[in-house]
Structures are given as C-alpha cells and as structure tokens.
Amino acid sequence: MPILVQKFGGTSVANAEKIHRAAKRAIEAHKNGYQVVVVASARGKQTDELIADAMEINPNPPKREMDMLLSTGEQQTVSLFAMACYAMGQKAISFTGSQISMLTDDTHTKARIQSIGTEKIRKKLDEGYIVVVAGFQGVDAEGNITTLGRGGSDTSAVALAAALGASFCEIYTDVDGIYTTDPRIYPKAVKMEQISYDEMLELASLGAGVMHSRSIEFGKKYNVTIHVRSSMNNNPGTLITHEVPKMEGILVSGATIQKELAKISLIGVDNKPGNAAKIFSHLAKARVSVNDIIQTEVSPEKANILFTVNKSDLDAARQAIEEIRESVHCQNVFVREDVAEVSIVGVGMRSHYGVADRMFQALADAKINIDSITTSEIRISCLVNVEDGDKALIAVCDAFQLDRPANQRK
Amino acid sequence: MPILVQKFGGTSVANAEKIHRAAKRAIEAHKNGYQVVVVASARGKQTDELIADAMEINPNPPKREMDMLLSTGEQQTVSLFAMACYAMGQKAISFTGSQISMLTDDTHTKARIQSIGTEKIRKKLDEGYIVVVAGFQGVDAEGNITTLGRGGSDTSAVALAAALGASFCEIYTDVDGIYTTDPRIYPKAVKMEQISYDEMLELASLGAGVMHSRSIEFGKKYNVTIHVRSSMNNNPGTLITHEVPKMEGILVSGATIQKELAKISLIGVDNKPGNAAKIFSHLAKARVSVNDIIQTEVSPEKANILFTVNKSDLDAARQAIEEIRESVHCQNVFVREDVAEVSIVGVGMRSHYGVADRMFQALADAKINIDSITTSEIRISCLVNVEDGDKALIAVCDAFQLDRPANQRK
Numbered sequence: 001m002p003i004l005v006q007k008f009g010g011t012s013v014a015n016a017e018k019i020h021r022a023a024k025r026a027i028e029a030h031k032n033g034y035q036v037v038v039v040a041s042a043r044g045k046q047t048d049e050l051i052a053d054a055m056e057i058n059p060n061p062p063k064r065e066m067d068m069l070l071s072t073g074e075q076q077t078v079s080l081f082a083m084a085c086y087a088m089g090q091k092a093i094s095f096t097g098s099q100i101s102m103l104t105d106d107t108h109t110k111a112r113i114q115s116i117g118t119e120k121i122r123k124k125l126d127e128g129y130i131v132v133v134a135g136f137q138g139v140d141a142e143g144n145i146t147t148l149g150r151g152g153s154d155t156s157a158v159a160l161a162a163a164l165g166a167s168f169c170e171i172y173t174d175v176d177g178i179y180t181t182d183p184r185i186y187p188k189a190v191k192m193e194q195i196s197y198d199e200m201l202e203l204a205s206l207g208a209g210v211m212h213s214r215s216i217e218f219g220k221k222y223n224v225t226i227h228v229r230s231s232m233n234n235n236p237g238t239l240i241t242h243e244v245p246k247m248e249g250i251l252v253s254g255a256t257i258q259k260e261l262a263k264i265s266l267i268g269v270d271n272k273p274g275n276a277a278k279i280f281s282h283l284a285k286a287r288v289s290v291n292d293i294i295q296t297e298v299s300p301e302k303a304n305i306l307f308t309v310n311k312s313d314l315d316a317a318r319q320a321i322e323e324i325r326e327s328v329h330c331q332n333v334f335v336r337e338d339v340a341e342v343s344i345v346g347v348g349m350r351s352h353y354g355v356a357d358r359m360f361q362a363l364a365d366a367k368i369n370i371d372s373i374t375t376s377e378i379r380i381s382c383l384v385n386v387e388d389g390d391k392a393l394i395a396v397c398d399a400f401q402l403d404r405p406a407n408q409r410k
Numbered sequence: 411m412p413i414l415v416q417k418f419g420g421t422s423v424a425n426a427e428k429i430h431r432a433a434k435r436a437i438e439a440h441k442n443g444y445q446v447v448v449v450a451s452a453r454g455k456q457t458d459e460l461i462a463d464a465m466e467i468n469p470n471p472p473k474r475e476m477d478m479l480l481s482t483g484e485q486q487t488v489s490l491f492a493m494a495c496y497a498m499g500q501k502a503i504s505f506t507g508s509q510i511s512m513l514t515d516d517t518h519t520k521a522r523i524q525s526i527g528t529e530k531i532r533k534k535l536d537e538g539y540i541v542v543v544a545g546f547q548g549v550d551a552e553g554n555i556t557t558l559g560r561g562g563s564d565t566s567a568v569a570l571a572a573a574l575g576a577s578f579c580e581i582y583t584d585v586d587g588i589y590t591t592d593p594r595i596y597p598k599a600v601k602m603e604q605i606s607y608d609e610m611l612e613l614a615s616l617g618a619g620v621m622h623s624r625s626i627e628f629g630k631k632y633n634v635t636i637h638v639r640s641s642m643n644n645n646p647g648t649l650i651t652h653e654v655p656k657m658e659g660i661l662v663s664g665a666t667i668q669k670e671l672a673k674i675s676l677i678g679v680d681n682k683p684g685n686a687a688k689i690f691s692h693l694a695k696a697r698v699s700v701n702d703i704i705q706t707e708v709s710p711e712k713a714n715i716l717f718t719v720n721k722s723d724l725d726a727a728r729q730a731i732e733e734i735r736e737s738v739h740c741q742n743v744f745v746r747e748d749v750a751e752v753s754i755v756g757v758g759m760r761s762h763y764g765v766a767d768r769m770f771q772a773l774a775d776a777k778i779n780i781d782s783i784t785t786s787e788i789r790i791s792c793l794v795n796v797e798d799g800d801k802a803l804i805a806v807c808d809a810f811q812l813d814r815p816a817n818q819r820k
Contacts, residue, residue, distance in 0.1 A: 016466040058493040068489035072482035079478035087468040
C-alpha cells in the first residue's frame, strides 16, 4: 500500500472540532487505501503561550530547556489526534520525535535532522494503525529533546515522507495554497497550481513564509511532491515539485516584498583580497544573517560593500561592523532603515531575455526610484524606498500578469 | 556529598512565582552541601485541564494516549524549573521519566516502577547540576510513555531516593504535614511529628489522601525517611519513618473517616469451602476494589458475607453479585449506601489492651450505634450511619486526645 504523509499546522488542530475534522481526513485517506502518517504541530497559539511562560520565569532561558518545554505542545496534539481517530473507530498511535528516533544534531532550537528510524512506524502501519508523529521535534545522540525551529513541522513531515519512500506529502494549512504574491497588498493575486522547489526556496527565503525552507530542500533532494492546501475544504492547493514541461513558458511565478530590512553601506573599503571574507565571517560569528550583498569597485584601491540584514539583526550588525571597520580601512558606514525589497522569482527567467527590463520599466512607469539591484539565476530584486514598496509590488505584479493563472499569461 | 530528593507538588509550582520559590529552596539545599534531585508535578490544575481536553475529543480515550497526553504537564514544569534555577545563577537540567529510564510495566495510567537508571543523574549531579526529574511518568520496555496514577509523583520521588541511595526525601505540599485527623471535621487536630510507614499506609488506604501509598511502600522497603512539609514556610513537617523508641507509648496516631462507602450484605450464602473465593475473585475480575470483608456463620450450612466498596464501584459490584449469587445460593442481598467508616490507626494498639473498648465506649457515650466492626493489627474501624459520621470521628478523637501532641497524651 502506498504511504501518504499528511501534516496539519497549528491552526488546523486548534480545538477539538478541528482535530476531529483533521482526523476524519486522515481516516478517509486510510479508507482510500493509503497507509497514513500524520505529522501535527502544537495547537493554535500554544507555542506562543509556552514561550510566554518561559519568559516570565527566565527572560534568557537555556535553549535545551526551551526545547524540552516547547516539544510538549506537539506531544499533546498527537495524543489528542490519536484519541480523535479512536472516537471515529479507527485505531491510531502517537509518537514523539524521540520515540521514532528522529535523530538531529544538538543545535537546540534550530536542530537539523540527521536520520529517521522508520521500523516502528512501518510496523504500526502494517498493523493497520494511523501513525501520528509529533512535528517540530527530534532527539540528539545523547537523548536530549531538540526542536527544528519555527515551522519545523513542515520539515518533519517532508523528511518522514522521504525516509518512508512516500512520493507525496500533504501540508494542510489555513490558506488555499501558494499565491503569486501577498494578497493583502495585491488582492488580484492568484493561487499557483504548481511551483518548482527552486522557486519556492527563493520565495521562502524572501519571506513568503508559507513553508519552512528546509522542508523544500528535503522535498527536492528526495523527490517528494509537496501539496500545500487548505484544511477547511477539498480544493486542490499548490504542488511544489520538480520543473515540469508545462511550466516552461512561465517567466515569472511569483513576487514578494520584504519590509523589515535595513541596508548597510560600507564606503571606501580597501580593495584587497580577503577583506570581504573578513567582514562577512565576522558578521557570521556575531550570528547576523546577511541577505543580499553587492560589491562595487570605486577605484583601484577602494570598493564599496553594500548588504541587507533583517531589522532584528541590525544592532548586532552595527556592533560587528564597528569592531571590524578599522582593520579593513572602511571610510564610512551608512545605514538605511527605510528600504523595502521587491523581488520576482521564476525559473523561466533563466532562459528568457527581457524579464529584467520589464521589471525596471514597470517601476519607472510607476515613478519609483530603484536604490540598488541584485539578481540570482531565478530572481531579480530591487531595493526601493519603503513608502514606495506596496506600489512597486503592485506595478511589478501587473507587469507580469500575476493576477492570472500561469497558462493565461502573455 | 549526600543526595537529597525534593518533590514539589502541583500547588507548589502552580505559577512563575511559586516555581521561583521552589527553585530557591533547591538551590539553598545545594549550597548547604547536598546534591539535589528535584521531582516535580504538573502545574496547578493542568492535569485536570488536559483530562478535560481529552474528554472533549473522546470520552473514552485509549489509556496509552492518555499517558502520552498527561505526561506533558510534568515535562513543562521541569523545564520551567530548570530555567528558574538558571535565572538565579544555578545550573540545572531537566529530564523526562523516559530520559532517565524510569522503567515501568505497561499498565497505562497505573504503571508500577520496575527499575530506574541512575547513571545520567549521577553524572549531572557530579558536574554540579541540580537535576530536575518529571514525576508521575515512566516508560515501558517498548518505549511507550506510562504514568503511575494520580499522586504518582510522590512515588517517583521516593523511588528515585531509593535508587540513588538517598536516606531522605522531602515532599513539599500545601499542608504543614500529616494531621491526626481531618481538620475540616475536627479543628483541634494537630500535626504529627512523625508516623511509621505502616500507620501511614493504613491512613492512606483509609483515604487520608496526603500521600500515594506506593511511595510509602518504597520508603519502607528502601529505608527512605519521607519528610512531608509545606512549601510556604520552613516549619518542620511530619517524618514518615520506621518505628522509633519514643513512639512506643503512643497508642493511636490518627483517625480517619470515609463517607463515600457502600456496604453490601450477602445473606445466607452456602457455607462451604471456595464460596468466598468465588465471590471475591468475580468482583476482582469486574475491577471492583473491595475494602473490608466480614464473614459470619449463621448456621452450619449458611453464612453471611458483608463487605464495603467505594460508591464509585457500587454499580459494578451490584452487577457482579447478580451474576454470581445463584451459584453460591445467596438468599438475599442488601445494600446500604448511608454508611460511614470511622477508623483509628496506631502501631501502639498491637501490644496494648483497652484500645478497642475505649473507642466503642466513646461511640456509646455519644449515643452512636455501631453497624459493624473490623480490625487489623494496627487499625480498628467502625461502620456507622453516615449522618453520625462526623460526630463519631469527633468523639473518637477526643477519647484518644488527638488534639494534643503525641507525647502529651495519656
């Protein structure tokens, strides 16, 4: 029998009624001939409540203990989920990450999965159980409980699908699927039927926020097709998969905007080998996560280095730069906090001319000034004034017809 | 360094402030030269809330899943407790029952401890940590989470003390210690300085309710002195220990009353070998827990068999008796639900005459009719009309001077 992994996010299991509804869905799949593995998140706002409990006791709690605390949220959901299955006459069994040997490294609160034991799960599936696994959590080699970071249940689910050789993983959530852009800013945005792993990775790293990046990496590596869909209806959602022929014609799949950014400009840095490495390794040591980097030569001796960071990392970044600027002879440091980054993502742009022009022209027509530009193989990003951000996103979406299904675009 | 086990009940860790206070106490003991192992229960009413969550989803939840659910309560407390220690500059580490190999049988919701791994705990104690262990929970040989039944954290604590060779286990609770009787009925009741394991076992089985019976059995078996005391002050509480010389003179240590009882009388049962066994094994199969049993011969051929059960078991008991009564030729079955049992407990009564008289005389003086009497080596119980119950308890307490410290009684 084929194995199907279904992941239910916190909003899909927020109360007894929703847990029953989710359990019903798992039971239907079981009746349709699948061996069903469910991965569940903590109920509703429970993780936030547990974090608040911890903060009240210790504003700087040790990470190992944080993992011990937060992992209880998912453990509660999976036991309640199994009970709901029994209430409908279907046997089910719940497991913690530790119980199924979801082995991770020991980086508490941000652990990475190393291996998954499947023997126990397969045995229970073969005995006719629905197996309900606590998402988000694992165990290190010493038996300490670890967690995978916020949104980590997606990764648990796709990694389990990969380990079990399942070719499908359903991610049930409170949205219909992945949209071409944020519908709160561009109400004409449409749901994508499918998107490639690479594009989804770019969208996720640009803050599109629907999926945990690691889960998409697992999907790509192990050929697991991920179906992001609503837990409230039976509509098809969005398939995240390898590129397929019919996607060839699509130039741009989606667009994003990031507003919580700051741009740091290091002016007049000595233009000699190793200086960029020195700067960015120092930032990494300070645990600053750097987004885009632009370096330009201003003279044979001097270069300007620009990069963006999330605003939450700005203080740490400033301090790290102050510590290092002397040693790279940086003449000036400028920080802009009033920027937004508008990006388009699409596998199509790899092999097509004219995509960049079209974006720049759209912004020019909307009278929006571009501060700086960066590109990757499947992405073009423009930094603009934050007050122009929404207008810029709308202009770009209109230019690439992101209000239409992919096959109706010109 | 000597090891001290401190157990904090749900009311002693109900909120952040109380967790801090409990952690402070553990840190003090650590500074006083002890290696400290803390055992903690779920916070406040949390276990009740989780049970309510389960009942909403499935009124008859599978016990394995119940254990999976309820064990999260203690796991949350221990991680928060460790965080509180860190907030005061003391390193601490929390463990689930599973992580320290608190091995039990697989009787979910009422599991019995089989063995405890101490290596991990000793290692962390030697490294200077306070070790915080989740009470109430264990793990079976298959890795399933089990729980020890309500109040099981006491047993976790005393069993850990035994396994670690600690001679002391402190039980912190919301009362000052063990009282000679229930102060709600007999306000002059006084706190006992000490009580023997056997007496405490009788009191616990008579519903005195302060301690889980299994924990006292462990204490007795492994020579762990149990100190029941308040988490709100530093007053000495009650020591539960082996009999010590100065206790010799005490005839009666405490008195109890049980009101949630029913008495079942089987009249005219065939008086032949095996009939009593037949009746009580049938009741056991129906999971009816029988308290006292009295059998009296009424003729060479016939006997009456009387026994008491908790009211919660009455329906099951009635049904079991209906099934069996034909086969033992029982002529009549009477049930009384309007009874209460007043008991006195004391090691002293073993070797002293006059204790029983004094009890019966006290009841007679108070004009209370005795329905039936049972005795054990350290206990005398009288069944009375439930409306006379409180008056009977007060009369007995006065007769044995349970309003005075033990050494001031005559």
